[in-house]
Each structure stands twice: as C-alpha cells, then as structure tokens.
Amino acid sequence: MLIRIFSLIFLVLASAVPPLAQGTDPKPLIDALAKANFKQAEELIAEVAATGDPRVVAPLEAFAEGDLYARKADGVVFIGRSAGSQIALVDPLTGAEAGEVAKSAATKIKVNNNLRRAIRASLGGLTLMSPDRGARLQAATAILGAPSAENLQLLEAALAKETDAEVKTRMEEARAVSLLSSDRSLEEKRAAIETLAAKGGRKAISVLRSAQSSVDEGLKDDLDKAITAIEGELALWDMAQNVWYGLSLGSVLLLAAIGLAITFGVMGVINMAHGEMVMLGAYSTFVVQDVIRSSAPQLFDWSLAIALPVAFLVTAAVGLAIERGVIRFLYGRPLETLLATWGVSLILQQAIRSIFGPTNQEVGNPSWMSGSFPLGGMMVTWNRMWIILFSLSIFFALLVLMKKSFFGLQMRAVTQNRRMASSMGIRTPWVDAFTFALGSGIAGIAGVALSQIDNVSPNLGQGYIIDSFMVVVFGGVGNLWGTLVGALSLGVLNKFLEPWAGAVLGKIFVLVLIILFIQKRPRGLFALKGRAVEA
C-alpha cells in the first residue's frame, strides 16, 4: 500500500515537475539528500531526475549502491569509495576528487528498497533522454521488458524528441506496453494493442496475456484478436525455422551423400570407407589451419578456401589408391567390395587415431562463418547459411561436370554400357579410377564443411555413413537429382519429427520409414528406367 502511495506521489511529481525543473542545477538537490528522510529522499530523487541533466546518473547509481556520503563538517554530499580506514570522496556531478576523510567524518546516506526502485525508474527515464543512441535503445528495451505506468510520462517526453527511427519504434512499443497498465482512455489502449500486435513475438503475447486480467471489458476482444494474430504469425515463423533447420540438416546430408551418389550410384561400388573420406577431409582442414596458425595467422580467414583444394587432393589420392589397390579386383562382386572397403575404413580410422590421437581436434570458425543474424522471427546462423549455399554449389558444379564435360560424358558412357564404351576407345579402367577418385575428393570437400559444425575425431565418418546410404537409396541410385531431393526431404522430415518425438526417436522413425519406403519402391524416388535397371 505504502509503495502505491509513494509511486502515486512520484507519478504526480514526475508529471508535474519536469517542465519546471528542466535546466535547474541538480547540485543543491543532491546536497539536500543529506538531511532528507526516506519520503523526502524519494521526492528529491524525482526532482534530480527531472533536471534531465545527464551528469546526475553517477550520483543516483551511487545512491542505489549505498555509496553516497555526507561530509559531517559541512553537510556536502559526495560519492565515497572506502579505502582502508579512509573514505575517498569524489564530487558527485563532476567526478573530481575531493580528498580522503576518516570514516567517522562522513555519514552514509541510507537507502532502502523503495528508494532503489525509485532510482531505477528515474534512471530508466534519464537514459531515455541520453544523447547516446545505444543507451536510449537499451533503456527503451528495458522498459519494454518490465513495463510500468510510471514510465509513461518520461517515454512520451522522450518520444517527442526522438529522431532515430529504430529507437523511436522501440520507444513506441515500450509506451504501448506501459500504457496498457495505466489509466488512459480506451482509444489509446486500443491503439497500443494494435502497436503491440504489429510488433509480434513471444514477449508481446505475454504482455497482452498479463494485461488480459486487468484491462477493461471493452478491450478483451481486441486483446484476444491481437493474441491470436500474433500466435498465428509465431506458428508460421516456427514452421519457417523448422524448415530452415531441416534444410540445413539436409544440406549436411547432401554433402555427405553426394560423393557416395557417384561411387555407389554411378559406379555401383559400395564404398563403406566413404565416411572416412569425409573424416580425412576434416583432418586436412585441421592440418591446414594448424600450419596457418603457426606460420601465417593473418591468412586464418582464408583457411577454409585453402583447405578445400588440399582436402580434395588428399582424399582423391587416397580414393585413387583404394580403387587401384583393392576395388578394381572386386568389380561385379558388390558384397565383397562392401567388406573390403569396410576393412579399409577400419585401417584409415586407426591410422588417424595413431597419428592425431583419439581426441577431438579443434577446428576454428573463420570470422565470416561465426555469429548469426535475425531474419524476421527466426535466427539464421552464418555457418549453416554458408553450408547450405556450399552444398548446393557443389551439387550444381558436379551436375555440370557430369552433363557437360568430356570426362562426364565418358563416365556416363561407361556406366551405361561398359563394353561399348571400351570399343569406342574409352579407357574404362581409368574412367573407373578417376570416377572413384572424384567421389572420394567430393567427400573430402564435404569434410571441410562438416569440420565447421561437427567434432573432428576419428569417428567423424561413422556417424554419416548410414545416413548417406539412406539418402542415396531413398533418392534413387544413379541419379544426382534424386540425391538432392532425398537429402533435403529427409532433413526436413527429421526436423519436423523431432519436436513431438525427440531427436533419437525421430531418427528411428525416419529409418523405419525409409526401410518401409524401400519395400514399396526398391529403386528409390527417382528410379532409373530401362535396361540399366537389370544390369
């Protein structure tokens, strides 16, 4: 009750005093604090704040902290910092040092919670007038977060002077929020509700909800309408965010699977070591960054661009070696290929573990990949954004390579009819070898991107191999478009299942769905038609 009375007094004062007090010297008001009781102090705080003098922020803050002292000798008020048995006094307005006195020579000005609240409110109002744009924005945001009718006057005064568009909108929203709990007219409140509905967001909903109990009967409908409008919008944004997460996951799957789409899809080779190629790519990134850190730190932002060709070459070379050393003896025996490449994957994993150790390696994010930006009602992180763009560009580059280049032509010729291609003078063994190297190299590039969002450890590849196979099988073997559609739809499906099933169960559902899907369409979404099917 007391608080109400005080705040009422404060309200009256705050509304009455500002035009009068503006421009007066705050110094005598602060000095008067020395002899004031709590009630008087509250009035004085309001008067001090009403001077609109930005210098009064320091003494008010000190007051709230209990650092305001009155010198016994003359009753002048200072900000004091205790220094041993002495107190170092500072002029409250100018900040000039005023010497040290013994603790007994100064009295602390007492403060209670009621006063602190008053100080905080006044400070909010004061910073609203601050010449610093950031401080004003912050003050308006603070009021938006904790609205009270007390700030209304100050807000309106500040609004009248405000020129910055962003700060002005924020202030208007804060004013609308504060208005709802004040005793203004219905029309004004209705306008305030509209302002809030236009702003949207979860905060607006909670403000409107809390207003629902106290607001006049006539406004209830407007409130309900505003809340449903905001909720509808929020649901839409949630959906958009989910789709975005799904696309992001899908692009990761696409990156991991696209190399596999070449080796498995085009060549029909089951490469269980594919995940390890991704892992090698990630480790190449680590090594490149390590070298850059130690020898040319200014290049760090370029490290990923440098790592891309390195990772491609390293993994393509390993892939070439695997094809020449193992796989070429096993063409036409897909199950044996599966086993042999699994063996290769074990060896590669253990080799990396022996060289770099079993722990996670730290791969840094370049500055242009960290952070995020808001897009409407959702947050978009830069690294996800880049990975989506990156995987799509890899996809289209590969598509062009397959459809437009001479090597792509040879590759397709060998896939469709090996003997005829051989008769036309194509060296089929070398086409096989380079196709496999290309698929592996792409996996390595994927590793560079995945090193940015996943732990770089010897087990990195294991996590992707089953998912990648699922993508390729789901999308349809031997069709790059199928891989794209498969990856993105599996990613989105996964993210939509997650909220109501949980991450793990969602993944299980997806696996079961794919297993069922394969029963229905054993050749995937985009099945090859014609003779190639039976080959």
Place this chain on the structure above:
Amino acid sequence: MITRFVLRALDGKIVVAIGILLAIALLVPALNLLVPLESAFHVPTYAVSLLGKYLCYALLALALDLVWGYCGILSLGHGAFFALGGYAMGMYLMRQIGSRGVYGDPVLPDFMVFLNWRELPWFWYGFDMFPFAMLMVLVVPGLLAFLFGWFAFRSRVNGVYLSIITQAMTYALMLAFFRNDMGFGGNNGLTDYKEILGFPVQAAGTRNVLFAMSAMMLALCLLLASGIVRSKFGKVLVGVRDAESRVRFLGFRVENIKLFTFVVSAMMAGIAGALFVPQVGIINPGEFAPANSIEVVVWTAVGGRGTLIGPIIGAVLVNAGKSYFTGAFPEFWLYALGGLFIAVTLFLPKGIVGTIQQGWSGRKAMKAAEDAEKGRDADVLPQAAE
C-alpha cells in the same frame, strides 16, 4: 522322416565337427573341475567363459552362413537378432535378482527404481519364468526377422540394398535401446546378474554347464543347418543364391524360401545371444552396433562361407586373435581386422575351409580324371582286343 533328415545331415565332415564339439563340451569342464590347479592341463575358469563366448560367436557366424552362404542374403543386421536373444535372457536374469538389487525392490530391476518407475512395463511380464524367457529368445528375433523378411523379400529387395537396410535396422534398434525410456536399461544395459535357474551365475560349476550347453547347442544347430542344406529344400536354396530368377521361373516361391531360412537363422542368432549373456554377464545396446554385425560377416568370410564348418572355425580364430591382439598390441588390432577384411576378400574369397575343400576336391577331381584316363585306356584296350 526326422531320422532321414538327420541321416542326410550327417556327412563325414559334419560328423567329425559334431564329435569334436561334444568332446569339447565334456573335456573342457573336466579339465577345469577335475584337474588340479597346478597341473599344466588345468583350464582356468575365466578361460572356460572365454571359450564359451567364442562358441556363442561361432553359433552366430553359423546362423549368418545359413543365410549368406546358402541363400545369398548378406545380412548386416545379424547382430540385432543376437542382441535381442541376449536381451530376452538378460531380462530373465534381471528378474531373478529379485530383492537382492541395490535398491532392494522385489519386482523392479534397479534401473527402473532409479528412473522412478512405479510398475513393471507390460513387456517385462512373464520373464520371471525360465520357459517363457527361452520361448522369447526364439520368438522375438524370429518375429523381427519374419516381419522384416516378409516386407523385404516380397518386394524383391535384394543384394546390397538388402544389406544396407538390414544395417539400418540394427542401427535403428541400437538408437532405440540406448533410450532410457524404452525400459531396457538404456546406456548401461542389463547386468549384475545373480543366478540362473537357482544356480549362482559366477560359480565355476554354472560356468562349465553354460559352456557345455553352448557347445552342445552349437552341435545341435550345426546338425540342423546341415540337415537343411542337404535336404531338397537346401538344393533349392542354393538355386536361389545362384540364380534367383530361374528358380522363380521354375515355379518356386522364392520369397517364402528366403523368409524361412532368414527366420531360422535369426532364431539361431537369438540362441547364441541368450547363451552369450550369462557367460559375459552383461548385455547393452552396444551389441546392436552395425560394426559388430559386419565383424560377424568377416568371421564367416575368413572361415569360408557356404561350408557351415568354416564360420565356426573363422569365428573362433578371429576372436582368439582379437583377444590376443587387444591384450598385447591394442593399437594394432584394428589394422589387423581391417587387413583381414581386405585380404580375405581379395586373396581368399572362399575362406579357409572353402579353399582347403577346393584343393581337396581339385585333387580328387584330378585323381578321378587320371583314373578315368587309365580306366578309359583299360576299357579301350579290351574293346580294341575284341
């Protein structure tokens, strides 16, 4: 009819193998229990359990050989059937703990008390009865195999596609069993068993009995598998492996043949898992890991697929190697295993037993050819004399 089935199953090598298995079933426990500790022939108890573990793996490899070696289905999910059988046994053993658990709850296993569960989930009912649990050891893997195979074989999913989706199956099961709210102990699995059928699990006597059971069960399953592959049905099975379309065109229902074999094999794997769990003392979701299932494939490949005896030898050899290497050179084991995968597929596609058999039959064929040559000469001469 059954006699005929058994008699046909017993060709020379199988008789020898079953004989050796039965001899081991008697010999090892005897060496453990009767031979004094200081004797060179004494088998320590831990070794009995270790050997028992190998025999369970051998049974799993035998199960895989039945579908892979004779039916051409490369299942990369047999570890799932093994683990399911193991879980069925583990659930029985958990119920046997009774009120001796850490929390002393008479009905609920410790992990359920820990998770604040009030009552037993429905799928845990009945597992306090041994016969029911043993039935489940067969039924659960069999049912999963039936459902999976029903869908897969009907829509003619085969070759590597089938391999990949069996792998996805065991992967999905692994993820599921890792979840705490599935009611199977989550991450930690089921462990801390006290007794089986009233006998303490840790005691040397129980371990020897379990070992003997494993050896005998392996012998029995070997007999069964041998009976299957040497029956008329087995001939069709090999036909399915080598030329599926032709067998279908001849009027056989290929999907039913595959389904039957797959289910039988899954049940064998379940039995192997059930025998494995009390000897090892734990079952956890790690058994579902796709890597485990692939390892089973390499045991089978090393021993020789399509030979029935080969997988048993392969499983024991590879696992003995694993025990040795992981103890002596832990770094080296994955290289060795990886190298084994590559070497076997490249240089020993028929496996150890297959290669020996080939050499054997090659020599036999050569001898037969020589004989035939001599014979023909012998035949020709008299003819010429006439």
